[in-house]
Amino acid sequence: MLTLLLLRPGVAVPVERLADELWNGHPPPGARSTLHAYLSGLRRVLEPGRRAPYRLLTTRDDSYALEVPAGSLDVARLCALTDAGRAAGAVGAYERADELLGEARLLWRGEPFAELADHDAAEAERARLVEEYTSLREDAAEYRLAMGAHASAIGDLMSLVRAHPLRERPRAQLALALYRSGRQAEALQVLEAGRRLCAEELGLDPGPRLRDLQAAILRQDPTLSTPPRPPAPAPICRHRRPLVGGRAHHPRPHRDSPHRRR
Incomplete structure (x- = not known):
């Protein structure tokens, strides 16, 4: 019951x-009475000793809502950290992006709503969160590749490819990380395995991303080399020169300085 309400925090559910x-x-017959008994018991757990009006499990007409701050839920914090990490990555702050996505991953504690595995009500939210987490891992790998940390991305990408063998993005990322780590033969094996899987499972060829990458690896395309590390983002507020007597103070050059007037 608690999990069903947490699927929609703050929303009144009939x-x-x-x-x-x-x-x-x-x-079952008498479900309404049984449900009210469950909700009363839940209230006693959430707000022991409290009487109406209740603050957490509230009643609105013939509906119930669980009033919890959105930021107090792991799901909300995970989404906020993911958004912040992607925003950092969009401006080239890849190390910060990787750090933020790493914090988001710490909030993942296995399959969400596992206690509702047989409930259709939780299936859509479970699928959404699993997809979000998988995309988060792919983004983290992308940022590591962008900042030249390809070797540290290989392990997680191998796990992703095993869990999602038909997803082309992590397979391409894994092949690129292997190639940049001097493991060209393994990179080609990963791409060939993807080609066979597409043919056997779907009767299709892999997409252009995998085909183009395979061709580029075979000809050792120089564009596959490690990209240059992005410059550190400029600080938002620059330090100003101290004011002396209301005027900007410029240090006088040392007499041996090459900038001293001759």
């Missing part, structure tokens, strides 16, 4: 819908 979700489309 009793009929809660009953339908709780019993996965097959509420």
Whole structure:
């Protein structure tokens, strides 16, 4: 019951819908009374000793809402860190992006809503979060490749390819990381395995991303080499010269300085 309400924090969910979700489309006779008993018990746990009006599990007409600050949920913090990491990556601050996405990954504690594995109500949110987490890992690998940390990206990319063998982005990233680490033969094996899998499972050729990368590796295209590290982002506020007597103070050059007037 608590998890069903947390799927929509702050949203009033009608009793009929809660009953339908709780019993996965097959509420038993007397479901409404049983549901009210569950909700009363949940209130006693959330706000022991408190009487109406309640602050956490609130009632609106014939609906219930769990009032929790959005920022207090791991899901909200994960999304915020992911957005911040992607924003940093968009301006070339790859190390900061990698750091933020690393913090986001620490919030992932296995499959979300595992206790509702058989409930249709949680399936869409579970699928959305799994996709978001997979994309987060792909983005983190992209930033590591961009800053030349290709070797440190290989392990996680191997795990991604095993878990999602038909996703072309992590397969291409893994092949590129291997190539940049001096493992050209393994890079080509990864791409060939993807080609065979597409043919056997889907009857298709791999997409242009994998085909172009394979061709570039075979001819040892110089554009595949490690990109130059991006410059450190400029500080937002630059230090100004100190003022002396209301005027900007410029240090006088040392008499041996090459900038001293001759």
